[in-house]
Amino acid sequence: MSVLAIEGLTKRFGALVVTDGVSLTVEPGEVHALIGPNGAGKTTLIKQIAGAVAPDAGRVRLDGEDVTALPEHARAARGLARTFQITAVFPQFTARENVALAAQAKAPRRLWPFSVAARDAGLNAAADAALETVGLAGRAGELAGRLAHGEQRGLEVAMALVQRPRLLLLDEPMAGAGRDETDRLIATLARLKGRVPMLLIEHDMGAVFALADRVSVLVAGRIVATGAPEAIRADPAVRAAYLGTEAA
Amino acid sequence: MSATLLAVQALNGLQLGLVLFLIAAGLTLVFGVMDFINLAHGVQYMVGAYLAVVFYGLTAHFGLALLLALVAALVFGLAMEALVYRHLYGRSHLDQVLATFGIILILTEGAKAVFGPAPLSLPRPEALSGAIPLMDGFGYPVWRLVIIGAGLGVAALLYGLVQHTRMGMQVRAGATDAEMIGALGVDIRRLFMGVFGFGAMLAGFAGVMAAPVFAVEPTMGDGLLIMAFVVIVIGGIGSIRGAFLAAVIVGLVDTLGRSFSTDVARMFLAPAAANDVGPAVASMLVYVLMAGVLFWRPQGLFPARAG
Amino acid sequence: MTLAAETPAPARAAPPLGAVAVVAALALAPLAFDAAGAGFWIVVLSRGLVYAVAAMALQLVLGRGGLVCFGFAAFLVIGAYAVGIPYHHRVEEGLVVLPLAMAAAALFALATGAIALRTRGVYFIMITLAFGQMVYYALTALSTYGGDDGMTLWGRSQVAGFDLFRDRRAFYWLCLGAAAGTWALVRAVSRSHFGRVLEGARQNEARMAALGFDVFRVRLIAYALSGALGGLAGALLANHAEFVSPAYGSWHVSGELIVMVVLGGFASVTGAGFGAILLAVLEEVLSRLTSHWKILLGLGVVGVALLARDGLAGALARWRGR
Numbered sequence: 001m002s003v004l005a006i007e008g009l010t011k012r013f014g015a016l017v018v019t020d021g022v023s024l025t026v027e028p029g030e031v032h033a034l035i036g037p038n039g040a041g042k043t044t045l046i047k048q049i050a051g052a053v054a055p056d057a058g059r060v061r062l063d064g065e066d067v068t069a070l071p072e073h074a075r076a077a078r079g080l081a082r083t084f085q086i087t088a089v090f091p092q093f094t095a096r097e098n099v100a101l102a103a104q105a106k107a108p109r110r111l112w113p114f115s116v117a118a119r120d121a122g123l124n125a126a127a128d129a130a131l132e133t134v135g136l137a138g139r140a141g142e143l144a145g146r147l148a149h150g151e152q153r154g155l156e157v158a159m160a161l162v163q164r165p166r167l168l169l170l171d172e173p174m175a176g177a178g179r180d181e182t183d184r185l186i187a188t189l190a191r192l193k194g195r196v197p198m199l200l201i202e203h204d205m206g207a208v209f210a211l212a213d214r215v216s217v218l219v220a221g222r223i224v225a226t227g228a229p230e231a232i233r234a235d236p237a238v239r240a241a242y243l244g245t246e247a248a
Numbered sequence: 249m250s251a252t253l254l255a256v257q258a259l260n261g262l263q264l265g266l267v268l269f270l271i272a273a274g275l276t277l278v279f280g281v282m283d284f285i286n287l288a289h290g291v292q293y294m295v296g297a298y299l300a301v302v303f304y305g306l307t308a309h310f311g312l313a314l315l316l317a318l319v320a321a322l323v324f325g326l327a328m329e330a331l332v333y334r335h336l337y338g339r340s341h342l343d344q345v346l347a348t349f350g351i352i353l354i355l356t357e358g359a360k361a362v363f364g365p366a367p368l369s370l371p372r373p374e375a376l377s378g379a380i381p382l383m384d385g386f387g388y389p390v391w392r393l394v395i396i397g398a399g400l401g402v403a404a405l406l407y408g409l410v411q412h413t414r415m416g417m418q419v420r421a422g423a424t425d426a427e428m429i430g431a432l433g434v435d436i437r438r439l440f441m442g443v444f445g446f447g448a449m450l451a452g453f454a455g456v457m458a459a460p461v462f463a464v465e466p467t468m469g470d471g472l473l474i475m476a477f478v479v480i481v482i483g484g485i486g487s488i489r490g491a492f493l494a495a496v497i498v499g500l501v502d503t504l505g506r507s508f509s510t511d512v513a514r515m516f517l518a519p520a521a522a523n524d525v526g527p528a529v530a531s532m533l534v535y536v537l538m539a540g541v542l543f544w545r546p547q548g549l550f551p552a553r554a555g
Numbered sequence: 556m557t558l559a560a561e562t563p564a565p566a567r568a569a570p571p572l573g574a575v576a577v578v579a580a581l582a583l584a585p586l587a588f589d590a591a592g593a594g595f596w597i598v599v600l601s602r603g604l605v606y607a608v609a610a611m612a613l614q615l616v617l618g619r620g621g622l623v624c625f626g627f628a629a630f631l632v633i634g635a636y637a638v639g640i641p642y643h644h645r646v647e648e649g650l651v652v653l654p655l656a657m658a659a660a661a662l663f664a665l666a667t668g669a670i671a672l673r674t675r676g677v678y679f680i681m682i683t684l685a686f687g688q689m690v691y692y693a694l695t696a697l698s699t700y701g702g703d704d705g706m707t708l709w710g711r712s713q714v715a716g717f718d719l720f721r722d723r724r725a726f727y728w729l730c731l732g733a734a735a736g737t738w739a740l741v742r743a744v745s746r747s748h749f750g751r752v753l754e755g756a757r758q759n760e761a762r763m764a765a766l767g768f769d770v771f772r773v774r775l776i777a778y779a780l781s782g783a784l785g786g787l788a789g790a791l792l793a794n795h796a797e798f799v800s801p802a803y804g805s806w807h808v809s810g811e812l813i814v815m816v817v818l819g820g821f822a823s824v825t826g827a828g829f830g831a832i833l834l835a836v837l838e839e840v841l842s843r844l845t846s847h848w849k850i851l852l853g854l855g856v857v858g859v860a861l862l863a864r865d866g867l868a869g870a871l872a873r874w875r876g877r
Contacts, residue, residue: 050765078765084765090758101755104748105767111776113749120748163766285677287810335861341677342623346817347860348808353853361847402614474806477681485677524699531692535685541672542682546673 001064002027003167003197009048009058012042018044019055020221026167031189033200033208033229036218042201043085045218046171049199050077050082063166076105079166083156083173085201092144095136095155098144099127102159132157134188140170149180157188161196168198174207186210209233252386257507258500263392263461265499266399270454272476272483272491273406274447280486281422281443284333285341287348289451290473291355296321296452296466297459298359301370310373317456318449325448329441337440359466367463370456395457402450403492410488417444475502478538484548494549498534505530585724597727598795602760603835604730605791607825607828608737610815612784614827616739617709617816618775620748621757623680624673626687629667629813630660630782632804634692634789639706639799649712649720660786661779663690668778672771686808694801705800712794720794734828737784739788742824744780753777814856 002025018041026032036042047053050061051072060068067088076082088096090220099122103107104110107123117123131137134154139147144155153173159169173189174182186207189198193211202208208215209229216226217238232238303313336344368458371377372391375448379387410416418434455469462468462524479498483490509527517525541549581604585597613627637656646652667686671679695703711720720726744750753776756763756770793799802808815834819826841848 052761052765072764073767073769076765082765084762088759088762088765090755090762092758097751101751102766107748109748110768111749111752111773113744113747115747117746117748117751159766226649242729279677283677285680317594332857332861341680342617342813342817342821343860345623345625345680345810346813347857349813350856350858350860352810353807353849353856355853357847357849357853361850470806471688474684478685481678481681481685524697527696528693532689534690538682538685539667542670542674542678542869546678 002061003030003063003200005059005061005064006048007059007061008048009045009055009060011044011048011053011055017160018221019048021058022218022221023058023221024216024223024226025160026199028197029194031193031200031211033202033212033214033215034218035202035205035208037196040218041221042218046082046169046201050080050169055185075087076163079164080169081163081165081167083153083160083162083171085171085175086095087149087156088157089144089147089152089159091143093144093225094141094149095131095141095144095151096124096127098155099130099158099162100124103127103130103162106163112243126162128192130162131155133191134162136159136183150177153177153181154185154188157185161192165196168192168196170198170200170202172203174199174204180205249509252382252393252440255382256386256388257504257526259392261500261503262496263395263399263499264503265496266403267454267458268395268472268475268479268499269399269492269495270402270457271472272448272479272495273402273488274444274450275476275490276483276486276488277419277443277478279480281419282440285344285348286299286333287345288328288355289447290469290476291352292321292325292448292469293455293458293472294354294359294464294466294469295324296455297370297464298363298368298455299324299452300456300459301363301464301531303370304370310371314456318453321452321455322445322449325452326441326445328448329444333444334440340399342364354510356466356470363466365466367465370459370464372460391460395461396451398457402453406488415439418445475534478534481538482541482548484551487548487550490548490550498537501537502530502534505533509533514539563696574738575598578731581731582728585727589724589749596724597723599835599839601727601730601795602831603832604727604734605788605795606815606835607734607831608730608791608811609785609788610812610827610831611734611737611741611824612781612788613812613819614816614819614824615745615753615777616781617813618822618824618827619757620753620774622774622778623813624683624778624781624811625680625806625809626667627781627785628804628806628808629687629690630664630785631789631792631808632690632799632801633660633663634786634791635793635799635803636694636700636789637786638712638790638793639708642708643706647710647713648716649714652712656786657783657788658786660789661783664779664782664785665775666849668782670776672778673748675835684806684809687804687806691801691804691806694804695821703801705798705802708797708799710746710795711797712790726794730795733787733791737787738824738828741784744777745824749773749776775815800826814859817859 004026007023009019009022010017023104024032034045036043044053048055051067051070051074055068058068059066062080063080065078067078080091085121090101093101097118100120101114103123103126109115109120117218128137128140131140134157136151136154136158139190144152148154153176156175157173174185182204189211200208200211212229214226215232216231217232225232225235227235262503271289271293272455275286278284278289293358296317296459299317303316304310307313328351332347336347338427376390376394378390380390380393381387410419422439475498481490482498483494506527509530510522513522513526513529584600586876588594590595609627609631610708613624616622616624637659638652641655667683670680671686674682700706711718711726713719713727718733720729752768752773753761756768756773760770789803792803811834815830816827818833819829819830820827838848847853
């Protein structure tokens with residue numbers, strides 16, 4: 001059974017069709033990359049999958065369960081973790097607290113009112129382990145708002161990891177990161193590959209071809225091609241619509 | 249409840265609604281364009297009324313007093329903008345709430361210190377002080393009709409300004425998307441000053457027009473300010489059309505509710521209980537209306553911002 | 556101090572010794588005032604402690620939750636009438652009316668919060684303000700219970716039939732106990748897992764939803780808890796003045812409560828408590844200078860808003876840092 005299956009997803013803003021009957025799946029263990037030019041509707045699609053935007057038509061299934069009508073937090077509780085295109089961390093929490101808070105979402109004491117959250121050893125240990133994975137162990141005590149941009153991107157991945165996701169939605173995780181940081185993020189995601197299925201939206205073609213098992217191309221709200229990376233790279237229609245300008 | 253009584257109360261409700269609109273119009277534009285919450289807008293209404301009383305004392309002529317009060321209210325509004333409010337744009341709503349709450353304390357107490365706590369009155373102009381006979385010997389004060397007419401006139405003028413002038417276009421753009429007006433190359437500082445001054449003048453105008461009907465006292469703006477908030481919430485922030493319709497609805501619901509709630513309550517309750525419950529329910533009606541609108545349409549009836 | 560306030564409780568151990576010392580000093584204060592023949596200040600401080608309960612409750616919602624509630628006085632006045640109305644019907648038992656006050660205010664918070672918390676920003680401010688006015692006008696219309704003029708109580712609530720709090724010192728200690736208890740509770744909740752979720756939603760609401768937290772529910776629970784404590788403060792206020800009036804629910808009271816929280820540095824429960832006590836003392840001192848002391852208060856409030864947003868705690872930290 002597919003981890004994620006969307007069928008005929010459609011979203012209009014006024015007369016503009018932003019998502020036009022999109023169907024795609026993410027299979028267990030798979031990294032499915034979604035590429036497309038700016039304005040193709042990638043982020044709107046991610047928002048509909050995550051539950052931040054309601055589609056006008058179509059279905060979203062998580063592990064076979066229809067979650068189309070569920071709010072964002074309920075989908076997250078079912079194992080859908082997400083990183084944001086525009087960095088979204090908690091600036092006045094430390095890096096460790098950011099990750100610990102993400103872990104708390106799945107903890108039995110998630111809303112417990114009689115405890116000191118900062119001293120929850122279990123959450124802190126999980127946070128430190130995830131920070132280690134993304135190479136931020138040395139920055140755990142720093143306020144997230146004071147981290148460099150690339151470090152914040154890494155922090156987002158750590159926050160997603162610690163939620164033990166069944167599916168990871170990555171909305172341009174490399175956006176704005178430097179070359180070294182991008183390489184480190186690719187390495188991190190490559191280590192996770194096979195363990196956590198991912199839907200990866202990314203402009204960095206190096207990252208896409210290093211990580212993806214399958215690539216779908218979104219142009220003007222429609223999927224114009226889906227296939228193995230080599231096949232997509234060779235597809236003349238895709239080259240014309242998209243790659244010809246960007247992957248040169 | 250006779251038909252005449254109903255007509256009179258409906259006119260009173262319309263009149264309250266139009267006074268509310270004059271206050272709410274400035275408030276909703278200031279919210280919409282500058283994302284600035286100004287609790288002290290009700291004080292501007294009070295200032296307008298006191299200015300009219302002062303100028304009437306000097307000139308003994310209502311029209312002249314009105315004109316002078318309008319100019320003074322505009323100058324006062326612009327001065328407050330330059331002294332205090334300008335420094336609060338882009339700050340948190342909490343800062344804005346605090347600072348404008350402080351201004352209320354200062355001006356309300358200041359009015360008490362200068363004019364005393366007792367209510368003052370402003371006579372209505374001689375020519376408009378009569379009453380128009382309605383059915384069966386009931387008269388309706390001409391001045392209240394003048395308020396209705398003035399309110400409708402201002403509403404039409406405002407609609408024309410917002411729809412058809414360059415500044416109006418900028419105001420609409422600002423209410424829809426604040427970042428856009430910057431991108432359009434508009435002098436934001438001047439636009440803000442204009443909107444603020446104009447809003448202050450409208451509130452002052454409401455104060456002058458209402459002064460002959462209601463008592464002129466330091467806290468006269470408090471209740472109306474909160475009613476104006478209800479109007480804005482129902483109408484949708486930044487929308488003149490929404491403010492107008494919501495103001496009329498709120499004015500009618502409040503006035504008719506207060507007039508007839510006790511009678512309605514008597515149909516279900518013992519007279520003694522009805523005398524308590526009726527007014528209590530009537531005073532809550534507009535808030536219940538607001539809660540209902542919010543429940544179904546959290547952005548108000550006519551949101552200026554989409555989404 | 557400010558940094559600790561901004562970065563909520565990073566594994567820093569609680570200073571219970573300091574808190575115990577402050578409570579002990581406050582507990583001994585009435586004896587000192589009586590000895591100095593200034594017993595009137597016991598009454599002023601009692602009032603400050605009652606408002607401290609309310610301000611600390613508001614701090615949970617405003618400081619921790621980032622929700623600018625401008626209708627908090629509604630909880631106060633509901634709590635006060637939960638004492639006044641039973642009193643009118645000869646029910647004077649504190650063990651009945653205090654829980655009643657908290658429950659009534661919490662219920663009102665749940666009902667209005669369920670609507671207000673669906674909105675954001677200025678809408679939330681205006682809606683809480685409007686709900687506050689709604690209660691105010693409704694009570695004004697209740698002529699059976701004094702209407703506009705309010706009701707005199709001719710006494711204080713009893714405990715199991717004993718009139719324990721007649722004495723102003725005994726009542727002062729009751730208020731101190733309530734304030735200390737509120738401080739401990741709000742502080743504990745703020746530092747808890749629940750409090751971290753509330754704080755996270757203040758910093759980035761969308762992110763909290765994406766993590767799987769039901770932000771609305773968390774805020775509603777906090778709002779109801781805050782309302783219950785506001786009701787407690789209202790019940791104490793009725794007992795303090797031996798009088799209830801719709802004026803307790805005036806929006807000016809809501810505004811002053813916000814001033815107290817901001818005076819105390821906005822992000823600190825302790826600060827909110829001291830902000831309330833300070834304002835009570837300040838009002839007393841200023842009103843002896845001039846009958847138009849509210850002008851001075853207003854100038855101070857505008858000054859704080861424009862210049863010193865981090866309040867007393869911030870000013871203190873800057874002064875120390877020099």
